[in-house]
Amino acid sequence: MTTQHEALEIPEILRRISTYLPGPDFTSCLQTCHSFHTILTPLLYNQLTLVQKEEKRPTLEALARYAHLVGALKFEHFMSAEYLNVGFKGLYSIHIVHMIRSREFQVGTDEEIMDALLRIIRENPALRKWTLHNPWPRLSSKVWKELSSLKKNPTQGGSDQRQQLAVQSRGCDVLDLTSITVTHDAKHWFLRACADARELRILDVSFMVAGGNPDNCQLFLQLDKRPPQGRRVEIVEFHGYDVIHQLTFLSHLVEARHISWTSPAAGRMPIQTRPLPTLEDLKQFIKPTTWPKLRSLDLTGIPGRQLVRFSDECISHILGCLPDSQLEEFKLQGSTFGPLSAAELKRQLSCLQDLRLEPAGIQEQSALIQEVMESCPKLKVLRAGMISVGHMRRGKPWVCHGLKELAVQIDLESDRDGAVVDKEVDYDTVYFEKHAASRRYVFERLSKLTELVELDTSLPYYGHGDLTYYLLSNRYQSPYWTLEYQIPYGLDQLASLKKLEKLKWSNNHQRIYKEDLAWMADNLPSLKTICAEFDRNATKHKEMAAFLLEKGITVGAHRYR
Template sequence: MPRRKQQRPEIQHIPELISHIGAFLDPPSLSTCIRVSRLWHNTLLPLLYNSLDDNTCSWPEIFTHLLPSKRWNPGDWTEDFIRAVLHKHGGLIRHLTVRWALFNNAVSAASEFEDGSCTKLQSLKIFGTNRSAKFLEQTCFNTWWNQDKSTWDQVEPLLSPLFAGPFRPIIHSTKFWSQQDWITFQRFWMLVYNNRSTLQRLRLDTSIGRMKDLTEEFYDILASCPRLTYLENYYQPLDLEHLLDRMPQLHHFVDHFALLNRGALSKPMPQLQTLHLNGKLSTHSLFLLLKHLPNLDQLYIGWNFVDFSERPGPIMGDTKSRLTGLHFLLDSSKTADEYIATSILPWLPNLRELTLSHLGPCTASAIPVHCQSFESFKQLVTSSSIHPSYHMGTIDNTISILLESCPNLKSIDAIQHILQANYFISYLPTWPCVKTLEHLRCQIRGISRLADADQEFTYRQALINVMIDQPLTPNQKKARDIYDFGHVVQQPLLFARLAQLTNLKVLDLGMEYRKINAAYGRSKPYYKVGAKRYVEYGGPLPDTLELTLASGLDKLKTLKKLEVFGFEGCNHRIGHEELEWMVEAWPRLKEMRGLQPVRLHCLERDISTERLNRYIRKLKPDIKHRRYPPPTVK
């Protein structure tokens, strides 16, 4: 391009651009450059700063350089640098996640300027972190509220008259530390207050510093956020009824404390749609919530059902709940099975989702009777392995009641529940949910399989004797009968039944199968291979499906929508031929569970699985290999 001879007056207000490239471009080229720069700025910067988490990207490194021990060589990263970034781009931030006190204070300070910086937040989440003592000054909210506390009579400094009186902090250590946390505390609430017109989601954490008393001024700040519909409380116990009185706009409330501060509700609160209570709840409180929250859609609660004498009739009257999802977050006892079936489910005609630690036969039988639109059962997994030494607390074939009786069933996520192979032989009708079921995660057990290498050798000898017309020994007859029953009778029926589930997206038949605590006992079950010593964790479960083409795997070619296939813990005998078939038959397959690397103390390498993993990666590199993620209820 020709050298620029004269600068236009209208672009003199862009000194950075002029100083860097103005001397190398003529006016038309410079004008084009400015327009392109503005387009990039207006398009990409809002995307870049829309969501900001101060514990990702380079932010932790920046804050680490600002610690007292690093201040002698901060480089380009200074507090002025952070302020400059926030003043320039803070107005673009919509979703903010904070873990560093320094950043909390900087964002709050930026929100006080009249340039609109950091005043358009739609969601604000605060998390506490545990770090070593030398990090406390700048990196975390130093509030150990479980220690002895006393009121700090002379709170200073005050950053706003808002905190003069009602917001009384709790002192927990030296005055210096308390003042530091008092500043962080004020900064956080000022940030909430300055974003009150736009804030829609808020997560409170105890690390910002607890107050001695939750006065009306605390609820005033929350009530001043007209668009705040989602509140997550890790802060301190709140009065649920008073909170809902002050926040008619609140639709979703998550509370992580043991008990509601003043029990359940005493009057109708129509606004709440989702209630998540991690604490234990009595049956009496449960029925009061169902009665006074008429528009409640999802309820997540702990479990404290020790008194099963409470009946819903006197509380509920003739009113049935509109609840569509009920999720118990703690392990439930078998005694509760009948109570759920007779005293809870009849009041939930619209129930579609249920989460329990195990599904009992009474509950399973009551679901199709009282909840005719039922779609999903999720098991709250209570063990980290399906090894036989871990107590599952489930009854075989219970989930078959749902498969047989719920025509709208979409998902069964219950890996500790077992369908026995004999069930598939005895139950011949087609499941009514074959066209709706999308997610099936359970164990299929009881397959007749040869027990070990010796029995397999005996079976091969039997085949040879049959070919040469020689009589079979008793052991050979036994091995042949075991093999034939599994491969000729059981597995064809099993694969044929699974092949009917043409809308299936997830088929997962196992999970971690080892005795994972074997290495931590007093007498560790070691064995040696050459000079190396390994822990005996146990092998795959012997009575599971053989997932080979010879056993009928190709019948599952009808599962064209399958995206996730899991077989960890199955004695699957998958080889290269089966992997090639899967890639071709299931074009949407994007995740496999069973060939991923496993790391346990003194665990012998599984060379066969490693080879299969490498081969499938060559066939289809985009397939992810991982274990089923840790169980969560959302």
């Protein structure tokens, strides 16, 4: 037995052990094995993954014995009608992922698999979570219909109570969809299932286009009579369901706590049958009574792929329709965040916990960032453009002492009453000393944020929009414009950041020395990663990176965020 490596089941293991054990010891061994089997089997089968290779998944006979123990079932690049029909009764979650659309690892016809899925839905009333990632074969209209809660009430006379409960509880609470193609005949029931889900995530979903005029899905959904039930809704790249219809859908989410919607028309091949939403459209759909319970709003698009931008007036209107002091998270990218939006956001500062803004101007956003940091005691995450030392000096002390993630560029030029453009300052001693004092002041302010886990002062870079910070950095290629992480400039004041795990900065002709890195390794006990360039010379950079690796700190090349 010691020289063979066989996959043995418990009966065979016991038979072989029994040849070496006396009776009493064998009885004790049997009792121990039974206890282990009783305890471990439910844990083993509670979450089951079925994969392509036959030797890595249980046999049909073994699974049939323990199917009642399975709660979360996952098919990974494999689908089988036989396995679906083994008799699952206690499923609460099903996950189907099939990265390659091929019938090579499909057991059973499309019809047999769809019938098996229908049986799964009907026999597992607790099955409320569906995660579908490029499922193959495509789900039929009957399956989508069963996933919706739009059902007729069961007959009362002579009906079994358990059967009534099963019928009433059908539907889907959590629907997570990635890379889904919906057939034309399944389109309506697919949308109904999406509307009835309490948690909905849509990433890269498209409809197969059929001949003739498009169906009036809005009329079928009857959103006024049966509004969407979503509490948490994320829509990213929804092809074939135009933006106005998406906006109509979102405007009926009266129970929503979290809404995430990419910039309209973001995607490879958006299909638009109506014009993109204007301020007038938003005023029609989004009103003060639209999202009374909303806590989180994410309008983050896909970087580099936005095809339209909401104006400052549009963002201002959306924020203006939210109740005061209720929004905890706000994320915006791909649209304009200007003074009108900033004025509306100020109504939420007392409860804001997560704020992520695309850079939209140095001075305009700098004043807002300073006001956020001096007015948001609950703030945990702040990612934005720039904050100037001038606004920091003129502002109040920061109150966001629980901040865990901070990603802002520090503007040192403003501390000398105006930026320096096209001026040789490399050997200006007075200028040098002034900015050395500015750096020490910034490090002193940062040292008060003792809960920081990630600090990022790298130069933000976005490849779209009116302002590109990459081009701006070329104008200010001076070591005095950026925050240098050196001990003479106050780096040692960051010794209070005992929880800091990740540190990022841009190079911008920055001069970092080995003693500075040694100080970081010795005085920042939680530091695990530094993303930066330590020297413009590649050889010197590699030497210092190797030094950090010896200290247990990984290094990532990162110049812009």
